[in-house]
Amino acid sequence: MSHRPLIGITAGLNDQEKFHMLSRYFMEALCSCDALPVMLPLTCDGTLLNAYLNKLDGVLFSGGADVDPLLFGQYQKPGCGAISPLRDAHELALAKLLIDRKDKPVLGVCRGFQVMNIALGGDIYQDIPSEYESEALAHRQKQPEYYPSHPVDVTPGSLLEKITGQQTLMVNSLHHQAVRHIKGWNACAVAPDGIVEAAEMQDHPFFVGVQWHPERLWERDAASAKLFQAFVQACRS
Numbered sequence: 251m252s253h254r255p256l257i258g259i260t261a262g263l264n265d266q267e268k269f270h271m272l273s274r275y276f277m278e279a280l281c282s283c284d285a286l287p288v289m290l291p292l293t294c295d296g297t298l299l300n301a302y303l304n305k306l307d308g309v310l311f312s313g314g315a316d317v318d319p320l321l322f323g324q325y326q327k328p329g330c331g332a333i334s335p336l337r338d339a340h341e342l343a344l345a346k347l348l349i350d351r352k353d354k355p356v357l358g359v360c361r362g363f364q365v366m367n368i369a370l371g372g373d374i375y376q377d378i379p380s381e382y383e384s385e386a387l388a389h390r391q392k393q394p395e396y397y398p399s400h401p402v403d404v405t406p407g408s409l410l411e412k413i414t415g416q417q418t419l420m421v422n423s424l425h426h427q428a429v430r431h432i433k434g435w436n437a438c439a440v441a442p443d444g445i446v447e448a449a450e451m452q453d454h455p456f457f458v459g460v461q462w463h464p465e466r467l468w469e470r471d472a473a474s475a476k477l478f479q480a481f482v483q484a485c486r487s
């Protein structure tokens with residue numbers, strides 16, 4: 251029987267910060283690829299996080315609430331939504347450890363993609379409709395979450411192109427924040443309005459972030475299924 255890689259998933263908190271919250275779709279996507287997903291506690295303790303990383307074969311940064319703008323050098327603007335300070339601190343600490351260690355595959359989804367960019371020293375738009383410099387698409391789609399609503403152009407020669415075998419992907423879009431200045435890695439998918447929708451790090455076994463939600467698409471969309479399979483395969487090797 252092939253090795254089932256143990257993959258940690260970051261979680262959020264509910265409004266009163268009493269309960270962990272994690273969309274079941276991340277767990278289900280990883281289970282479909284024969285991984286063993288586990289939810290991580292919201293700790294910032296580096297000793298504990300490193301102890302987890304020593305056991306884990308990979309980490310998935312999940313989607314969720316907005317990131318505190320103070321963490322990328324800005325004050326909060328009116329378009330910024332609710333934030334979770336405990337989650338921000340936990341995920342940034344974990345992302346920075348992973349960036350330093352460079353020994354574990356990492357996949358980021360939506361907020362997770364943005365957290366990875368902030369941990370690398372980049373920043374994000376707090377709110378696309380009120381901050382983006384040119385006319386943006388509707389990135390907070392009104393269609394059901396499993397329904398792709400806009401295309402992205404995949405960078406030729408990128409890992410994402412190798413994984414999906416496609417130069418254009420149709421993706422769902424459930425975000426109002428977006429990566430702005432990319433730092434420490436490279437964009438590998440861009441929407442028609444110029445919004446960066448995915449990035450990957452060279453010289454790393456697997457460090458990929460996507461702005462869309464493949465965990466809501468993989469049952470119907472081959473490219474999303476291949477992305478999870480490639481991540482789990484990287485965790486296995």
Ligand SMILES: [Mn+2]
Binds near residue numbers: 400422423441447461
């Ligand atoms: Mn989008």
